[in-house]
Amino acid sequence: MSxxxxxxxxxxxLRALSDVDVFYEFCAPDCRVWHSSDDxxxxxxxxxxxxxSRGGLPPFRNSRYTLTGKGFVMQTSTTLDGTGVHIVQVxxxxxxxxxxxxxxxxPEMDIAV
Numbered sequence: 001m002s003x004x005x006x007x008x009x010x011x012x013x014l015r016a017l018s019d020v021d022v023f024y025e026f027c028a029p030d031c032r033v034w035h036s037s038d039d040x041x042x043x044x045x046x047x048x049x050x051x052x053s054r055g056g057l058p059p060f061r062n063s064r065y066t067l068t069g070k071g072f073v074m075q076t077s078t079t080l081d082g083t084g085v086h087i088v089q090v091x092x093x094x095x096x097x098x099x100x101x102x103x104x105x106x107p108e109m110d111i112a113v
Contacts, residue, residue, distance in 0.1 A: 003096030010065040010072040013091065013098075017060045017076060020051045028097040036104045060087075071098065084108035 004012075009026045016022035023044060033047040034040065042050075051057055063076040071093040077086050088104045 005096075006067055006072060006093045009093055009096070009098060010067065010074070010091075013065065013072070013074055013089075014063050017057060017063055020048050020057055023048060023098075026098060027101075028094075028099045031098055032100045034100075034102045036102075036106075 004026060012022060012026050016026075027044050029044070031044040032041050033044055034042075035047075058078045058080060060076040060078050063074065065072045065074045071091040074089040074091065075087070076089075077084060079085065084107065086106050086108065090102045090104075091098045092100045
């Protein structure tokens with residue numbers, strides 16, 4: 001099987017936002033995941049298991065990606081407990097697989113406060 005391009009992986013990432021198990025298809029088995037909400041690195045499996053334990057992912061909107069020299073940046077939005085939330089994910093790709101993903105989460109808020 002041929003190695004996926006970074007753009008193909010980014011397109012599949014969009015699909016994985018509605019089916020978290022799809023991440024296994026294009027992430028390296030030893031892929032590490034970091035979230036700004038807890039400042040911890042974890043394994044891909046632990047991250048996916050955590051999503052399942054919370055009942056899955058919320059519906060996302062406005063999802064898009066930008067390719068970079070080392071992978072891609074994914075941007076998306078959702079609503080959690082009535083609050084708009086914006087998410088940026090920085091994925092590093094090596095040898096046709098995502099090897100790390102960093103997720104930055106920010107709620108919508110009035111910055112003048």
